[in-house]
Amino acid sequence: MELQMVLFRMLVLVIMCSVNPFARASEVINSSCLEDCGNVSIPYPFGIGNGCYVGDWFEIVCKSSNDSYDPRFLKPFLKKFNREVLDINITASTVRVEYPIFSSCTNGMESTNNSELAKAPFFFSDINNNFVAMGCHNDASMRSIFPDPSISYGGCKSPCDKAPFTYGSFCNATNCCQTAVPSHLHAFSTVIEPKNNGRSDECNYAFLIDRNWFETKFTKPNPNMSVPVVLEWGIDNASLYSLPTVKNSNLTAILEYNSSMAYYCSRPQITRIGDSSAPRCRCNNGYRGNPYLLRGCRDIDECASAHLNRCAYEERCENTEGYYRCVPSNYKSKKPFIIIGVSTSLGVLFLIFGGWWSYKVIKKRRRVKRKEKFFKQNGGLLLEKQLSTNNKDNVENIKLFNSKELEKATDQFSADRIIGHGGQGTIYKGMLADGRIVAIKKSNIIDEEKLQEFINEVVILSKINHRNVVKLLGCCLETEVPLLIYEFISNGTLAQYLNGQNEKFPPTWDMRLRIAIEVAGALFYLHSAASSPIYHRDIKSTNILLDEKYRAKIADFGISRYVNIDQTHLSTLVHGTFGYVDPEYFQSSQFTDKSDVYSFGVVLAELLTGEKAISSTGMRDTKSLATFFVSSMEGNNLFGILDSQVLKEAEKEKIITVANLTKRCLNLKGRKRPTMREVAMELEVIQMSQRASNLKQKYGEIEDVETEISEQYDVTSSLDSQSLLLST
Structure with a gap:
């Protein structure tokens, strides 16, 4: 029967605890309350949201500093007087907030009232704060707001000399002074007296500030800044009966020190500055936690650490509720346990180390096998x-x-x-x-x-x-x-260069001609001078790169192919870029060296006109630049389609010569196109002729230039193809 009664009482206790919302959590009033905002922990009696705080003065709102919902920018604010909360200390009953400083940048007397805490269960901590005045001959003080504003709570006058403002970490330099704060200060006015012999072009400052923060982190004031200030707090009478501890206990017992309880509350001794006697709660000796919550103060296990108990070496520590006790212990009886403990610890360490080493070995083997798999997979x-x-x-x-x-x-x-x-x-x-x-x-x-x-x-x-x-x-x-x-080729592609993306070095006629010669020489090398002929099969302006000196370099050989010396063509599926593909290759699927010549002809047309190989603007009769270029030449409209830079710099005869060469490269019949050897040679002759013409124009001493070039052309054409290879 007694056993049944015990079980019944335990069942009732469990039901009551499940109904009571205050018994659900240890650090917050219930599970739906937020425990932090940004990087600031919010313990009860403070709280965010209805039912999560003890009274209006302890309500906190969590809002963003830049109107966004990014959690990184969320900050807590005491809603009642809109001050940002920096941290809350339950044990010390303090809350650190951002508080604006007071400044005067005129010669007259100025003051400001600090009365938002007049009726609050908060007051400025005299232990943690100092009153600081800064500026040249700054006479600043804290005064009573009511009933007599002339009553001074304290102040100081900062020294001044000709040296500029310098701020030491302990206010021991010029232009700075500090004094203590009276206890239980709720409201006061800050007064800065008129300047006497001070510098009128500088501002004076007077403010309360967290002493520790001022000594370690403060640098220099400005009129719009805020600094940390420490407030002490207790539970106001209106909120006292809302505490979970008071609702479930005897208030008189709580307000008196009782060593048998896990927590207690006490009213502070008051000196006649404010009139607050709001009680503060503490966890009793041997407990730690939040005294404002049911079961918020938890027993400390003093036996878990040697510095928490005073048991002798020969004694054994046993933890008790709120304290501990030392019981006699035979030293020899401990030895087996020590041996077992050490052995167990070594065994656990061995298992951990062995497991870690095995994991590393397996991971390394998997990585090696994975790399081998990719090596085979990637050819x-x-x-x-x-x-x-x-x-x-x-x-x-x-x-x-x-x-x-x-x-x-x-x-x-x-x-x-x-x-x-x-x-x-x-x-x-x-x-x-x-x-x-x-x-x-x-x-x-x-x-x-x-x-x-x-x-x-x-x-x-x-x-x-x-x-x-x-x-x-x-x-x-x-x-x-x-x-x-x-x-790495630093100046991008020829297509980007021609499309006007480089305003610092525009594509002049000489640079266009040199790029054409370099590309033609490289293609001639691939077709005729390499150990086995190579067809590039994707010559286009985006596959021609320009280095730091704007020298051309052919890239992207993904679809290029070797051919035998006696082989005339490749039979393949059609590859390449629309606008550059040889029409004859497109129809027959037979790629020859003349197919690369056709693609190079399109690049020559781009160099002359500055147009893209395929137009999407509809400003010309056909999308294909090759067709448009040939039809314009046949319609005697060559100079109407050329790039303005070419028209401005090049001689008309040289333009016509390069245009005719381009037209021959773009011939629809491959057998009528020149070889890359002939193209490279003709472009070099044009360049040499232009240089000679420039020299003749400059010095007036060169005669029969055209004859000399013609003779050199004849000599060059008789040389073996290797002698025409550009230096590599």
């Missing part, structure tokens, strides 16, 4: 086979970079490092460990066709060594998609 074996079968070319082997080196070089392939998007991937700018700036092409998702293009580009570029072809430095195959590493 590493095919690349090794291709390079080994071409060792007869005596080309310097490309470097295989590791993924960590390239991730570091590109800040983990940050979007900020992207400098372009090619047909086969994205281009990133990076810096290697040795300081070299490189361009890293990250291929698109690899399928079998793309993989073949990638391997093809690596093999072809590994065998090319020409100053007008982008140099391949290496590749990385141990990532999910393969990476190619090139020398």
